[in-house]
Amino acid sequence: MHELDERSVKAVARGLSRWFETNARDLPWRRTRDPYAIWVSEIMLQQTRVETVENYWGRFLERFPDVASLAAADEDAVLNQWSGLGYYRRARLLHRGARHVHAQLGGALPETAARLREIPGVGPYTAGAIASIAFDQPAPLVDGNVARVHSRLAAIEEPAAQDAKAKHHWTFVERVLGHGRPRVLAQALMELGATVCTPRSPSCASCPVRRQCRAHASGRSELIPAAKVKKKSPEIQLDGLALRFGRRILIERRPNEGLLAGLWCLPLFELGAGDLAARREALAAAASEAIGVAISLDEQPKPAVKHVFSHRVWHVLPWSGRARRAVKIKARADGRSFAWLEADSEPEGGVPTLTRKLLRASS
DNA sequence: CACGCGTGGAC
DNA sequence: TGTCCAAGCGT
Numbered sequence: 001m002h003e004l005d006e007r008s009v010k011a012v013a014r015g016l017s018r019w020f021e022t023n024a025r026d027l028p029w030r031r032t033r034d035p036y037a038i039w040v041s042e043i044m045l046q047q048t049r050v051e052t053v054e055n056y057w058g059r060f061l062e063r064f065p066d067v068a069s070l071a072a073a074d075e076d077a078v079l080n081q082w083s084g085l086g087y088y089r090r091a092r093l094l095h096r097g098a099r100h101v102h103a104q105l106g107g108a109l110p111e112t113a114a115r116l117r118e119i120p121g122v123g124p125y126t127a128g129a130i131a132s133i134a135f136d137q138p139a140p141l142v143d144g145n146v147a148r149v150h151s152r153l154a155a156i157e158e159p160a161a162q163d164a165k166a167k168h169h170w171t172f173v174e175r176v177l178g179h180g181r182p183r184v185l186a187q188a189l190m191e192l193g194a195t196v197c198t199p200r201s202p203s204c205a206s207c208p209v210r211r212q213c214r215a216h217a218s219g220r221s222e223l224i225p226a227a228k229v230k231k232k233s234p235e236i237q238l239d240g241l242a243l244r245f246g247r248r249i250l251i252e253r254r255p256n257e258g259l260l261a262g263l264w265c266l267p268l269f270e271l272g273a274g275d276l277a278a279r280r281e282a283l284a285a286a287a288s289e290a291i292g293v294a295i296s297l298d299e300q301p302k303p304a305v306k307h308v309f310s311h312r313v314w315h316v317l318p319w320s321g322r323a324r325r326a327v328k329i330k331a332r333a334d335g336r337s338f339a340w341l342e343a344d345s346e347p348e349g350g351v352p353t354l355t356r357k358l359l360r361a362s363s
Numbered sequence: 364c365a366c367g368c369g370t371g372g373a374c
Numbered sequence: 375t376g377t378c379c380a381a382g383c384g385t
Contacts, residue, residue, distance in 0.1 A: 090383080200373095310370080
C-alpha cells in the first residue's frame, strides 16, 4: 500500500466537489451555518443514523436555540430532550461543553480544531467537522465513512490501518481539503461513504471517483474494509416492577455511573432466573426492602421485554404491584432516587426507550 | 488502548 | 430470526 499521488488526490477533490453539488442530501443541518447548530448535529450524529437525528435536531434547537440557553439549562432538561436518542453521555458532555463555551469563551465557538478539541465531548473527528463545516477551515476529519472511502481508494488491506484513528487517513483528508472548499469537501467525503461507498454493496458504478479507486480496479471494494470480529453480548434476566399507588407509578433514577446512568426507569432487580413463583417471592422481598414499603404483587408478570443494548441484552419480566402506602422519597449517595409519576405524565429528566417499553408492557 | 456506552433500520 | 451496524468520545 502506498499513498495516492497528488494528481489522484486532486482528481478525487474535483470529482467529489462536482458530485456533491448535485447529489448532496438536503439535510436540515446543512441549511444553517450557525456553528452551535452544526455542533449539536455532529454530537447527535455520533454513531447514530441520519434518519434518527432528523427527529431530534430541530426540536432540540427549538428548546435550546443557542449556547446561552443550553448552558443555562438543567442537565435533566437536556437529557429529557435527548430521550430515546441513546448514548446519553453525549448529552451530558454537550451540556458541559456549552457551559465551557459560555463561561470560558464568551459564548462563541472557537474556529480552530485545536481549540474546539478542548470542549468536552469534542474529539478529533468532531473538532475537524466543526472547523471544516462551520468555519470552512482546512481541518481534517476522519469518521467511519472517510476511513472506508480512503481504505478503498488506496486499497488498504491491513485491518489496523483501516481504523479511523490511523494517521494516513488524516493526512489524506488534509491533502484533499487543499484542493477546494473544505466545507464542501469534508461533507462530500462523508456523503460519499454514506450513500455510495457503503459498507456493503457499494454503488461503484455511480461513484464519481471510481477511476481513482484501487479497490475498484482490483475488484476488491466489497472486501475492504475487513469484517470486524464481534464478540457476543452477555444476556441477563431482570425483574422490573411497575409499582402503583392510586394513579401514580414509582420510577427510579438509575445510578450516576454505567448503563442508562442518571435516567429514569422502573425499579429493576437482578434476582437470577428461577421459576416464576420463586422470582415473584424474591422480587416482593427485594422490592419491599429497597423501596421501604409493603408490596402486593400480581400473580403473573407480563411477557418478558427484550432490550438490546450495544454490548448486552436484557430480558426484563414486567411485574405489576401495589404499594400499601406512599413511600417517602429520598435520594441516595450514588444518585439513585425514587419518584412518583402521575398517570399520563412524563419524568422531568431523561427517559430511555427501555422505560417506555416497560411502561407500555405493564399497563 | 480496549472497552463501555443506546437505538432502530436494513438485509 | 439474527447480524451488522451509524458522522465517536472518554477513560
